[in-house]
Amino acid sequence: xxxxxxxxxxxxxxxxxxxxxxxxxxxxxxxxxxxxxxxxxxxxxxxxxxxxxxxxxxxxxxxxxxxxxxxxxxxxxxxxxxxxxxxxxxxxxxxxxxxxxxxxxxxxxxxxxxxxxxxxxxxxxxxxxxxxxxxxxxxxxxxxxxxxxxxxxxxxxxxxxxxxxxxxxxxx
Amino acid sequence: xxxxxxxxxxxxxxxxxxxxxxxxxxxxxxxxxxxxxxxxxxxxxxxxxxxxxxxxxxxxxxxxxxxxxxxxxxxxxxxxxxxxxxxxxxxxxxxxxxxxxxxxxxxxxxxxxxxxxxxxxxxxxxxxxxxxxxxxxxxxxxxxxxxxxxxxxxxxxxxxxxxxxxxxxxxxxxxxxxxxxxxxxxxxxxxxxxxxxxxxxxxxxxxxxxxxxxxxxxxxxxxxxxxxxxxxxxxxxxxxxxxxxxxxxxxxxxxxxxxxxxxxxxxxxxxxxxxxxxxxxxxxxxxxxxxxxxxxxxxxxxxxxxxxxxxxxxxxxxxxxxxxxxxxxxxxxxxxxxxxxxxxxxxxxxxxxxxxxxxxxxxxxxxxxxxxxxxxxxx
Numbered sequence: 001x002x003x004x005x006x007x008x009x010x011x012x013x014x015x016x017x018x019x020x021x022x023x024x025x026x027x028x029x030x031x032x033x034x035x036x037x038x039x040x041x042x043x044x045x046x047x048x049x050x051x052x053x054x055x056x057x058x059x060x061x062x063x064x065x066x067x068x069x070x071x072x073x074x075x076x077x078x079x080x081x082x083x084x085x086x087x088x089x090x091x092x093x094x095x096x097x098x099x100x101x102x103x104x105x106x107x108x109x110x111x112x113x114x115x116x117x118x119x120x121x122x123x124x125x126x127x128x129x130x131x132x133x134x135x136x137x138x139x140x141x142x143x144x145x146x147x148x149x150x151x152x153x154x155x156x157x158x159x160x161x162x163x164x165x166x167x168x169x170x171x172x
Numbered sequence: 173x174x175x176x177x178x179x180x181x182x183x184x185x186x187x188x189x190x191x192x193x194x195x196x197x198x199x200x201x202x203x204x205x206x207x208x209x210x211x212x213x214x215x216x217x218x219x220x221x222x223x224x225x226x227x228x229x230x231x232x233x234x235x236x237x238x239x240x241x242x243x244x245x246x247x248x249x250x251x252x253x254x255x256x257x258x259x260x261x262x263x264x265x266x267x268x269x270x271x272x273x274x275x276x277x278x279x280x281x282x283x284x285x286x287x288x289x290x291x292x293x294x295x296x297x298x299x300x301x302x303x304x305x306x307x308x309x310x311x312x313x314x315x316x317x318x319x320x321x322x323x324x325x326x327x328x329x330x331x332x333x334x335x336x337x338x339x340x341x342x343x344x345x346x347x348x349x350x351x352x353x354x355x356x357x358x359x360x361x362x363x364x365x366x367x368x369x370x371x372x373x374x375x376x377x378x379x380x381x382x383x384x385x386x387x388x389x390x391x392x393x394x395x396x397x398x399x400x401x402x403x404x405x406x407x408x409x410x411x412x413x414x415x416x417x418x419x420x421x422x423x424x425x426x427x428x429x430x431x432x433x434x435x436x437x438x439x440x441x442x443x444x445x446x447x448x449x450x451x452x453x454x455x456x457x458x459x460x461x462x463x464x465x466x467x468x469x470x471x472x473x474x475x476x477x478x479x480x481x482x483x484x485x486x487x488x489x490x491x492x493x494x495x496x497x498x499x500x501x502x503x504x505x506x507x508x509x510x511x512x513x514x515x516x517x518x519x520x521x522x523x524x525x526x527x528x529x530x531x532x533x534x535x536x537x538x539x540x541x542x543x544x545x546x547x548x549x550x551x
Contacts, residue, residue, distance in 0.1 A: 016193075017187035026190055110186070116337060
């Protein structure tokens with residue numbers, strides 16, 4: 001169990017936050033990541049060692065998240081724009097105001113991305129996975145990952161809120 | 173284009189806003205501990221795996237059992253039994269009032285058919301049909317495409333978006349992109365973005381189409397027909413309230429600005445003038461921001477957005493053709509093969525022998541030369 005605890009301490013926070021970014025709901029993310037860790041631990045004999053273990057973990061986490069998204073698709077489809085803004089803005093008073101503004105704008109833009117673009121972009125820029133590991137995690141080809149990341153970057157760049165923030169930054 | 177560094181920084185900031193639940197890791201450990209606690213001391217979970225020999229035995233037994241069942245079905249006429257079973261199950265479904273076939277569809281799709289053929293009595297949709305400014309709503313139904321049934325009039329502002337993940341087989345990815353472009357152009361739309369990747373013989377593309385709202389479902393259907401749909405999501409949002417709200421706020425702010433301008437004309441001191449001017453500037457900034465939002469809303473409600481991701485179905489390599497050989501041909505091939513193996517074996521044996529002979533000859537020559545040299549010196 002020591003190995004399990006060490007692994008959880010190391011991997012849980014980033015996996016949890018990744019799920020939060022994908023699902024936009026801390027409660028759902030907690031459930032999904034718990035389910036994923038339990039599944040991975042129970043089938044740990046089949047998991048490749050080394051770096052492959054991380055890609056495998058994220059594959060299970062992403063699957064758990066997407067199964068929740070799909071089961072709640074109808075509910076989510078009825079959400080309006082105000083629901084999409086539910087990503088909590090950083091509330092740490094120590095945080096620099098610029099970072100808070102960026103996080104707020106990027107959070108809104110991320111929420112407007114569809115799942116199939118949101119997942120790879122979160123895995124790439126938050127979880128830090130290389131494209132080949134993202135391909136493993138989302139069970140797509142590396143070429144598909146590359147095109148989705150490019151599409152996600154384009155959409156984020158063209159998002160009105162983020163573009164406005166970038167304009168203000170340039171003005172400063 | 174937004175930079176990678178900015179994205180990493182931004183995502184890091186957002187993620188930092190999510191505090192890891194303090195009890196989460198303990199919850200997982202609690203769920204795993206009972207299973208491990210039941211194990212005797214010093215025994216790990218891995219011992220549950222069957223030993224290799226036993227596993228092999230079990231697999232063999234399972235395979236034999238399957239073969240036995242298949243043979244039993246083949247000999248005993250299992251097909252008749254199966255048909256009988258199906259008939260029974262179908263009959264029970266009818267008895268329960270669940271018709272197995274509704275309009276030629278399976279029972280599981282009956283609800284879908286109903287919702288697609290008859291407008292569901294959703295209050296929000298009723299509001300839309302009445303042309304009233306209903307609160308924000310969205311209808312998603314990839315199977316039924318109810319989005320096309322939403323009446324769009326001059327008062328109602330609808331944003332339609334769709335995501336389609338296709339896998340093409342009969343045509344190439346580039347051809348699919350061309351067809352999508354043609355579909356969009358054909359209805360007065362355009363391609364907002366198109367990206368194609370051909371790396372490693374693994375072509376994929378992502379195309380974003382902007383088509384008039386009224387043509388959205390038609391183009392979606394055409395896109396679907398290009399390949400196998402892996403996933404699909406459509407979303408319709410009524411932004412009428414937001415649109416009207418933004419318009420009202422712009423009108424109000426313009427009135428406020430006009431009031432400030434009147435005050436400015438009567439301001440006498442420099443302090444008053446600067447103060448009022450600051451208010452005017454702030455108001456103007458707000459008006460421009462809202463006008464920007466209105467422009468975006470107008471664009472979104474005029475043109476629906478359909479993003480199509482296309483992958484090429486992996487080509488299955490044809491299996492190697494097995495030539496059935498006759499017995500004589502097999503014997504000849506076997507003979508040639510054995511002959512070649514024999515030659516290889518002889519060469520393999522001769523090599524060391526030749527080497528040993530060479531060493532013996534070399535040693536004899538050296539000894540002879542050495543003997544002659546020594547004898548000359550002695551002489």
